[in-house]
Amino acid sequence: MPGPKDLDPSSSPRALLGAELRHAREKAGLSQEQLGQLLFASGSFIGQLEAGTRRIQPEHARVLDEVLGTGDFFQRNCKASAKSRYPEHFAEAAEAEAEATAIRMYAPMLIPGLLQTRAYARAVNRAYDPTAPEATIDEWVEGRMVRTRLLDHPTNPVLWAVLDEAALRRETGGRALMAEALCHLADLIRRNRVIVQVLPFSAGAHKAMDGSLKLMDFEDAPPLVYFEGPGTGRLEDDPATVARLRFTFELLTASALSPQKSLALIEALAQDYAHEEHP
Structure with a gap:
């Protein structure tokens, strides 16, 4: 046979x-x-x-x-x-992300990839590798834009993001670019496509100060959590680790501004950037 x-x-x-x-x-x-x-x-x-x-x-x-x-x-x-358009340390997480029914994430320093505009993604990738050929940057940006198409579906996956205030105030690619990026983020929120909370500087110390995290739930598989650092990443399925970091995310949401107040802050900062005012 x-x-x-x-x-x-x-x-x-x-x-x-x-x-x-x-x-x-x-x-x-x-x-x-x-x-x-x-x-x-x-x-x-x-x-x-x-x-x-x-x-x-x-x-x-x-x-x-x-x-x-x-x-x-x-x-x-x-x-x-194993073939992927993504860097090796992130490829498996990106593939899992595409199958998730719910994604919960905390981003300490930048707007997460799923919520980025093309111009913001280009600025971030250029900052990651200042000497990379333009064709390489184009490839990385396109990979990130492919990921954002997950949000083309009206309801799936459910995406809940807690963004540190630093991610909104770190001027990435210039003020006009930041205005566009924050307006895009506000539009996703107003269309009820994502839930976003801002963790303000006034919240002080918190449980996730050592890095970002992403929790992913699936219909027919156990949940995963992804940790990321500069040029590194790890996907973890240990139930105790997933439960511990789910609790961490819950603590972050408790310390963050409400979705309504978060949206107001995002739109105010977008206006500041658009009118060249210093926050």
Whole structure:
């Protein structure tokens, strides 16, 4: 009997590969927990692979082929699922983001990627790498704009962001660009597409002072949390870690301005930037 065919990379390879993994696991008579033990991983991790919210890594593919008797199917096709327009440290998180039903995030220093305008994204990426060729910047910006299309859907995913006041006051790319960026943010809020709260300087010290965080919930897979630093990132599925950081986010929302007051501040700052007034 011939083995499975290679997957078509143009047809959502992660989702297809996950479906093949579920089929092979069930055919082998293994539960997610049992297969996870063979990979020294949790059953929830196997569930994330099958749902397409996590990527099958080469070291996992080799074991899967051995355990499930699939020849070299997963080893060959995990390469297709690994292709991404995003930096390596962020690629898996971006792919998971696209499958999420709800996203909760805290951004300490800049407007998050999903809420950025093209001009703001260009200014941020140029600041990340001042010597990068213009074609590289174009590619990075386009990748970020592709992510923002998640918000084209009227309701899904639910997006709740807490932005530090510093993210709004840090002049990125010039005052006219900031005015445009904040007007775009206000428009998303007024269209009831996102919930945004501003964490004001007056809130003082808080539980997330050491960095950003992003919590993602899914319909058919356990939640994930993503931490990010300069040029680094980590996706985590440990239930205790996710629960701890969900509590952190709840504390942030309790300390932040209400959505109504946050919108008023965002629009006031947009006016300040537009009229060249200093906040």
